[in-house]
Amino acid sequence: MQQFRDNRKQHSLRVICKGGRIALWGILFIFVFATNSSAGTLQVPNDYPTIQEAVDASEPGDTIIVASGLYRLSSGNLYISKKSLTLKSAKGARDTIIEGRGGNPVITLAEDSRAVIDGFTVTSRNNVDTKAVRGGGIYCAPSSSPTITNSIITGNNAVFGGGIFCAPWSSPIIKNNVVSGNRAVRFGGGIFSLMASPKVVNNRIVRNEASNAGGGIFCNRDTPRITNNILWKNKAKSGGGISCDRSYSGIINNTISRNTASFGGGIFFEGGSVRIINNILWENRDDLYAASFSSSSRPDHSNIGDGDFRGVTGNISADPVFADSENGDFRLKPDSPCLDTGNPDPIFNDPDGSRNDMGAYGGPEANKSL
Numbered sequence: 001m002q003q004f005r006d007n008r009k010q011h012s013l014r015v016i017c018k019g020g021r022i023a024l025w026g027i028l029f030i031f032v033f034a035t036n037s038s039a040g041t042l043q044v045p046n047d048y049p050t051i052q053e054a055v056d057a058s059e060p061g062d063t064i065i066v067a068s069g070l071y072r073l074s075s076g077n078l079y080i081s082k083k084s085l086t087l088k089s090a091k092g093a094r095d096t097i098i099e100g101r102g103g104n105p106v107i108t109l110a111e112d113s114r115a116v117i118d119g120f121t122v123t124s125r126n127n128v129d130t131k132a133v134r135g136g137g138i139y140c141a142p143s144s145s146p147t148i149t150n151s152i153i154t155g156n157n158a159v160f161g162g163g164i165f166c167a168p169w170s171s172p173i174i175k176n177n178v179v180s181g182n183r184a185v186r187f188g189g190g191i192f193s194l195m196a197s198p199k200v201v202n203n204r205i206v207r208n209e210a211s212n213a214g215g216g217i218f219c220n221r222d223t224p225r226i227t228n229n230i231l232w233k234n235k236a237k238s239g240g241g242i243s244c245d246r247s248y249s250g251i252i253n254n255t256i257s258r259n260t261a262s263f264g265g266g267i268f269f270e271g272g273s274v275r276i277i278n279n280i281l282w283e284n285r286d287d288l289y290a291a292s293f294s295s296s297s298r299p300d301h302s303n304i305g306d307g308d309f310r311g312v313t314g315n316i317s318a319d320p321v322f323a324d325s326e327n328g329d330f331r332l333k334p335d336s337p338c339l340d341t342g343n344p345d346p347i348f349n350d351p352d353g354s355r356n357d358m359g360a361y362g363g364p365e366a367n368k369s370l
Helices: 002-010 024-037 051-057
Strands: 041-044 063-066 069-072 078-080 086-089 096-099 107-109 116-118 121-123 132-134 138-140 147-149 152-154 157-160 164-166 173-175 178-180 183-187 191-194 199-201 204-206 217-220 225-227 230-232 242-252 255-257 267-277 280-282 288-290 322-324 329-332
Touching: 041 051, 051 063, 051 078, 183 217
Parallel strands: 041 063, 063 086, 069 096, 078 107, 086 116, 096 121, 107 138, 116 147, 121 152, 132 157, 138 164, 147 173, 152 178, 157 183, 164 191, 173 199, 178 204, 191 217, 199 225, 204 230, 217 242, 225 242, 230 255, 242 267, 255 280, 267 288
Antiparallel strands: 322 329
């Protein structure tokens, strides 16, 4: 690999000149060629015995492929600095486990990191008595914009953000993951977003717990977009599924079921502006709670089990007729009242162009394999 890098750096291109001026197309050719030829592939453990050594040796644009196995972090933390790289498992999350020792996030994505984390189980499962302060599983530093996808974030503990912590001005994409069995001493059992702009889409967020607020997701003074997720059996004092504090959130096409809290088992919010559109809130302990509802925060075309806003702005309160909710299958049966009854604006249409289906399996970003 090192010889490849040395040869790559020594390679030169002729620049075509005319009349003392460098041709513009020649500059563009050099730039494009150099950019496309710079990326390499590193293998763990074939090229580097540990993931951290591969990360440290990588250059911008590189891809690190990690073979199946259990990777216990000797330092307790995998640190990804200011690099644009892809860290990908060879065979998926269930076969590739990154295990921390607790006390720190298992993975830290530093400021300005644009890394992709694809296909890992991230856990400190065997260290339940040791807690990180922010982000037991993954910490997204200020101004970072990573992508976390196809992964299982489970068995992590922190004071804030048991599974994932999104620091101020970060804008991570959190997509197609299972976030389960994480715990926060205070806020955000699954995910904590603080003055951040995360996109949380197509995840299963289940059985997370926070002692205070936001069993599944806690949002604080942020601008998140939370779409097409299943939030199931999360628990907190307020906001068992989602809790928003002075947040400007878009909560669209989610299925929020059997979450538990004293106030707002499904969704709790206070201050800010929360758009609640095309959701199913069903069998939560107190589906929806807010101290007051502004006009912009009133639910829109949602199925809310406790009858809040029934008959107003397209809201209903009827059995959604899930396929098998006892076992976590929240697809809608053909006789569901949630089919084709979401907001009729074409921007919310399902992928096949039909009117929006309420819940996690409706809308333009629906993922039928969720």
